Amino acid sequence: MWTQLGFYTHYFGDYFFTQFPLYYFWPLSEQGFLYSGAVPLWHPSNKVFQWISVAALMFFAVKNKRTPIEIISEKWDKKVIASF
Incomplete structure (x- = not known):
């Protein structure tokens, strides 16, 4: 789905x-x-979508205590999350 x-x-x-x-x-x-x-692609509406996507990524990373950095290193991921 x-x-x-x-x-x-x-x-x-x-x-x-x-x-x-x-x-x-x-x-x-x-x-x-x-x-x-x-x-x-450079139209303001696309810029709004880009910033909303970044904000959503940050929100879910903090909410779930996970980031894409986890793929590379769990230790780095924990440091990034701890900084927030």
């Missing part, structure tokens, strides 16, 4: 918030789809 949610939200974001054609049916078709009202 979470994988599908992640896939479809990414699909939605790429379609409406980038100005790159998307090739949904590749390799069966090389026709690209591009929404005429799509905004460029």
Whole structure:
């Protein structure tokens, strides 16, 4: 379920918030789809999404006492969490 949610939200974001054609049916078709009202990556709305993502990552890292650093070193992860 979470994988599908992640896939479809990414699909939605790429379609409406980038100005790159998307090739949904590749390799069966090389026709690209591009929404005429799509905004460029440097548009303020995309910056808002970026900052919300960073804030959400920080929130869940502190709430769950885990960070992506845990993949590299559990000791470093504990030091990062302790700093908050």
